[in-house]
Amino acid sequence: MNDLSPAPHLTEDVLFGEIAVRIEGQERVTVSGANIPTAVLERDPSSEVDPQIAIGTRDAAHLTLTLDGVPLALRPGKGRFRRSTYRVRTSHQGVTHVLVPDSIPSSRFTRDKVHLADFSNDGDEIVIVEWREGASPEPVDAALGYLLAAAFGTGGSPAWMMLVDAVSAALP
Template sequence: MTTHAVEDQYFRTLAVTLDTAGGFAEVSGELVPTGTVRRRPGSAAQAPYPIGTGDSTLLTAQVQDEPLALTPGPARFRRGTWYVDALLGTTAYRLAARSTETSTLTRDGEDIATFEAHGNEWISAAWQRPVDPQDATVGYLLALAFGTGAQTAPRAFVMALLDSIPGQ
C-alpha cells in the first residue's frame, strides 16, 4: 500500500492511497471528505483496473459515511466502453475515457473536469468550473481506483492478440 500527495487547484493537498493487491483505494484531505473503494476480501486482483476488478458486485465504496454506488463499463476494444458510473445520493457521476491518457468527469451529465492518472503516483485534475469538495473526492477516487484513458480500438486489438500468443 502506498500513499502519495496530490496538489489540487481548489482543494490544496490530497492524500491518495492505492493497494491493488489488497483491493483498497482512498482519497482524503483537509478540504475534502474522505472517500474509499474496497474490493471484497479474498477476491483476486485482475487487470486492467488499479482496484483489481471491474465487477461492481465485488466493490463497496463510500464518501464520508454515504454509500457510493459504482457501475463500471465493460471496458472492451472501443474507448467509449471505458467508463465508470457512480451515484452518490441523487448526484450522478461518470468518469469516461477521452484519450489514451485522460478521462472526463461529468456530474449530472455536465463536464466538470479532466483527469489523468498513472497509478496513485501521479493524478491531476483540470477543473472546468469551481466544484464542491464532494465532486473532488469522487473524481479523484474514480481516477485512482479505475484509472484514466483507454487505448484506441486498433491498438487494443493488437495488444490482445499479442497477449494471446504463448510465450510472449
Template sequence: MPLIQTCTVDDPLHGVVIVHTDIEHGWVEVAGDGFPAVHLRRSETAEVSAYVPIGTRDPAQLTLTVDGTPATLTLGRGRFTRGSFRVDAHVDGVHYHFSPSDEDGSRLSRDGQRLGELMLEPETVELMAVWTPAADVRPRDAAVGYALATAFGTGAESTLTMLINTVVGPFGG
C-alpha cells in the same frame, strides 16, 4: 513495491489531497483538509484482475462510501471500446460519470456537467486534474474523481489502436 502507497496531489482548486492505496488488498482512500473521506474497497472474495488497478470491475465486489454515505457503482466491462471503461457512481442523489477521453485521460462529469479531466501515471501513482474553466467543481467532486482514477485508471486506447495492436502484435517486431 510497498503495500500502501501515498500520493499527494496539489489540486488546482482545493489544495492538497492525500490518496492512500493498497492495491494488493484492494482499497483506495482519499482525504484532505476540506475534502470528504472517500473509501473504495474490493471484497476479499473478488476474483482479481491484473488489468484493473483495484483488481476488479465487478460492482458487486466493490464498496464506495463518501463521508460515510454508501454509493452505487455501475461499471462497463472494460473491453474493446473506450466507452466500455466507463464508471458511473451515484452518491447521495448525484450522478458522477467517469470515462476515458483519450489514451491517457478520463473525463469526470456531475449530473451531465463536464467538470474536467484526470490523468494517472500508474507506475508512480501520480494524479493530476485539469478542471474545466467555469465549472463548479466542489471538493466532493474532486475527491470522488481522484478515487475513481486511482481505482480504475485513466484513459484507454481507441478501438482502432486496439485492433491494430491485436493484429500486428503477434507479427510485428
C-alpha cells in the same frame, strides 16, 4: 488503518488544497483531504484479481464505495473493446458522476453530464487533474474524481488502434 499502511501520495489541488491518495494493494483506495470528504473504495479480498486494475476488479458485486462512511452506488463498465466500455458511474444524493476515457492518457469527469475536469493516472497514486474553467466543482466532485481515477486508471486507446495491435500480435 494500521502501521503497515503505505504512505499516501500527496497532491496539491489548485482548488481543494492538499489531497492524499492511498492505494493499499489491490484491496483499498482512499482519497482524503482537509477540504474534501473521504472517499474509500474496497474490493472483497476473496474476489478474483485483475492485475491491470489498481483496485483489482471492475465487478461492482465485489466493490464497496463510501463517501464519509455513506455507501454509494457504483457501476463500472466491463472494460472491453471501446473506450466507452471503461466508463465508471457513481451516484450520490441524486447526482451522477461519470469518469470515461476520452484520449489515450486521460478521462473526462462529469457531474450530471457537465464536464468538470480531465483526470490522468498511470495506475499509481499520482493523479493529475485539470479542472475546466467555469465548471464550479464541489468538494464531493474532487473526492470522487480522484478516487475513480486512482482506482480504475484513466485514458484508453481508440478501438481502431486496439484492433491494429491485436492483428499485429496475431501475425507471424
